[in-house]
Amino acid sequence: MPNYISRRAFFLGAMRAGAAGLATTVISNTGVLHNIAAAHSSSRRLQLNLPPYPFFNNLKTVMSEDLGLLNRLVSNYARETPTAFQNPIDFLSRYVPVYVFEKTLRPSEPDDPSLPTLLWLMHLAGYFGGVWLRDAFIRFPVPGSPNPRPGFPPTEAGFNSVVARINAALTAFNGNDAEAIAYAEASLRGAQLQGLTDNYGYNAGYLDQILTGSKPTNAIAPVGYFIYHETLLFDGTYAVEEIRPLDKWRKHAQRAASRPGNRYAEIVTGAGGADALPAIQSAGVARGKATWSPLNTFLAIANFDQPTYDLLLVTSAYFLQCIQATGLAALAASAVGNADWARAAVRSNAMAVPYGGSYSIGLFDNTGQLPTFTYTDD
Numbered sequence: 001m002p003n004y005i006s007r008r009a010f011f012l013g014a015m016r017a018g019a020a021g022l023a024t025t026v027i028s029n030t031g032v033l034h035n036i037a038a039a040h041s042s043s044r045r046l047q048l049n050l051p052p053y054p055f056f057n058n059l060k061t062v063m064s065e066d067l068g069l070l071n072r073l074v075s076n077y078a079r080e081t082p083t084a085f086q087n088p089i090d091f092l093s094r095y096v097p098v099y100v101f102e103k104t105l106r107p108s109e110p111d112d113p114s115l116p117t118l119l120w121l122m123h124l125a126g127y128f129g130g131v132w133l134r135d136a137f138i139r140f141p142v143p144g145s146p147n148p149r150p151g152f153p154p155t156e157a158g159f160n161s162v163v164a165r166i167n168a169a170l171t172a173f174n175g176n177d178a179e180a181i182a183y184a185e186a187s188l189r190g191a192q193l194q195g196l197t198d199n200y201g202y203n204a205g206y207l208d209q210i211l212t213g214s215k216p217t218n219a220i221a222p223v224g225y226f227i228y229h230e231t232l233l234f235d236g237t238y239a240v241e242e243i244r245p246l247d248k249w250r251k252h253a254q255r256a257a258s259r260p261g262n263r264y265a266e267i268v269t270g271a272g273g274a275d276a277l278p279a280i281q282s283a284g285v286a287r288g289k290a291t292w293s294p295l296n297t298f299l300a301i302a303n304f305d306q307p308t309y310d311l312l313l314v315t316s317a318y319f320l321q322c323i324q325a326t327g328l329a330a331l332a333a334s335a336v337g338n339a340d341w342a343r344a345a346v347r348s349n350a351m352a353v354p355y356g357g358s359y360s361i362g363l364f365d366n367t368g369q370l371p372t373f374t375y376t377d378d
Helices: 007-016 067-080 088-104 115-139 157-176 177-186 196-211 244-258 262-268 275-291 306-336 337-362
Strands: 025-026 034-040 042-053 374-378
Touching: 025 115, 025 244, 034 374, 042 115, 067 088, 067 306, 088 244, 088 306, 088 337, 088 374, 115 157, 115 306, 115 337, 157 337, 177 337, 196 244, 196 262, 196 275, 196 306, 196 337, 244 262, 244 306, 262 275, 306 337
Parallel strands: none
Antiparallel strands: 025 034, 034 042, 042 374
């Protein structure tokens, strides 16, 4: 599926956009937030209708809503995206993360007042992406897939680890230079789907798998959509337009590896063996492929139709780009001890936490509802 949004046009539009539209908010006593965001689309108003979603007190300690910003993003999306390709999940789980990571992947000093709002946007992106995929599995079951699909309502306790990981990143971001650099280096390793190298490897393997061995029976997979090598660190390239920071961090990492006195090889090798970053990435690739094998009927996409498959591919590709760019930033920063670069990686790693963590909760939320777009004449 081609990417119809010019990144440059998108950001110029973002700067020009006013506080278009209306927004209403109601917070229930269960910690669920309801809101409606509206924006203009040429002669019609594009309105994003967000159903209830988890926004518990622990999340509010690290996130804050900004409906004005959400309105402006909806407005930009409406202007920049042909109507036939407008979709609320494409907006929330691709367009919004691109906006966020193109901000957070810039070199930075401590203290960024926009972080709570950006984290909230990534919570929306992750959670509703998970709800959408759960719904797709239900709409397009395969023989042997669970029916009814197991699930449970979100709880505040379910987000404790998400909040803890965000706080750890924010502490490093706002700490001294040594703390930021140390966090960036450590973030390259870590638990499955938490360390950046494993996260990239797993999702590269997953994307490869759904383009090849697990492709839907009645859908077409684009040729050359994603090209990578299992053991070449963060090397993926894409047929869709890349987020702007990705190539910048590729070049920074390449130059860091050749700078006199750098620690690039030391960081990549680690303790050797399974601790080497190429080995971690390769293991993640294998796990991603195995998890999304057609034999796993819980995650089978064999009966997805073309529009659903296209949306899965494009949201997956941009998730992977964001993780890839963050990993390259962490590697480059720690290799040469650049604290401003490190804070770009740390800040972006914080964004990746709800991107993945809230997605997992949405994927199992049996009460989750899908956002919608509606159009009204001005």
